[in-house]
Each structure stands twice: as structure tokens, then as C-alpha cells.
Amino acid sequence: MYRFSYSEILEDAPEVGRDRERAAFDRALTLLRDVEARGLSGPERTAAVGFVQELWNVLIADLLEPENALPASLRADLVQIGAWTMQEAGEVLRSPERSLAALIEVNTSIRDGLR
Incomplete structure (x- = not known):
């Protein structure tokens, strides 16, 4: 699967x-x-937090590209x-009782900033 870099996508169509x-x-x-609302742990929690980690891995890699x-x-x-998100994600995986509220709040702010 080919992934476009952030800058390539923005050059072609910023809104896309x-x-x-x-x-x-x-x-x-x-x-x-x-996960937070249902109080889920185990695989569901790991999958949700893992998705956030993967998202930020991709974003950080693109942000570090010189172009x-x-x-x-x-x-x-x-x-x-x-x-910070990656660090917090690691903490919530190590401590199943830890709330996801901070991850939700920060990622909501970033998402809203893309509007």
C-alpha cells in the first residue's frame, strides 16, 4: 500500500x-x-489506542520530512x-484504569483545527 506524504496530498488538493x-x-x-464510555479493556482498548499511535506515527513521519x-x-x-500523545498512549496501555479523556481532548482539538 502506497502512502502519500502530507506535502504531496496538500500540493494536489489541500482540502482532500x-x-x-x-x-x-x-x-x-x-x-x-x-472504549471510554463502555469501560472496555483488553483488546478493544489496545486496538483503539493502537489506532491513535499509528495515526501519530504517520503524521510525525510526514512532519519530519524536509519537503x-x-x-x-x-x-x-x-x-x-x-x-505527548504517544507517551500518553503508552501510559494508558500500561494502566488499564487510566482514563482516555486526555487523549480524547487533545486529539479532538487537533481534529477541530483541521476545519
């Missing part, structure tokens, strides 16, 4: 790239909210948010 990102964040948030057209300061801020 943002729509795809919003859809990925929407999916991540749906999974996280469902990424976003301003350097914005890219740096997003990488920091991604690093």
Missing part, C-alpha cells in the same frame, strides 16, 4: 488532504470514546503534541 486527516482523527476519536510545506514552528509544535 485535510478531509483525509479529519476522517482519520474522527475514526480514532470514535474508537477512544467508545513538508507547513511552517517549521507549526511542524515542531505538532511533533511535540504527537510525542
Whole structure:
């Protein structure tokens, strides 16, 4: 499966790239909210948090590419948010009693910023 880099998508059609990102964040948030609301643990929780981790792995990789057209300061801020998200995701996987609220809040803010 070929993945387009963030900058390639934005060059072709900025609104298409943002729509795809919003859809990925929407999916991540749906999974996280469902797990949190139903108090799920085990495979469901792992899958939801794993989806968020994969999303941020892809985003961070694209943000670190030299040809990424976003301003350097914005890219740096997003990488920091991604690093925090990855750290928090690891913590919620190690502590099943830990709430997903912080992950939901931060990822909702990022998703809303894509509008």
C-alpha cells in the first residue's frame, strides 16, 4: 500500500488532504470514546489506542520530512503534541484504569483545527 506524504496530498488538493486527516482523527476519536464510555479493556482498548499511535506515527513521519510545506514552528509544535500523545498512549496501555479523556481532548482539538 502506497502512502502519500502530507506535502504531496496538500500540493494536489489541500482540502482532500485535510478531509483525509479529519476522517482519520474522527475514526480514532470514535474508537477512544467508545472504549471510554463502555469501560472496555483488553483488546478493544489496545486496538483503539493502537489506532491513535499509528495515526501519530504517520503524521510525525510526514512532519519530519524536509519537503513538508507547513511552517517549521507549526511542524515542531505538532511533533511535540504527537510525542505527548504517544507517551500518553503508552501510559494508558500500561494502566488499564487510566482514563482516555486526555487523549480524547487533545486529539479532538487537533481534529477541530483541521476545519
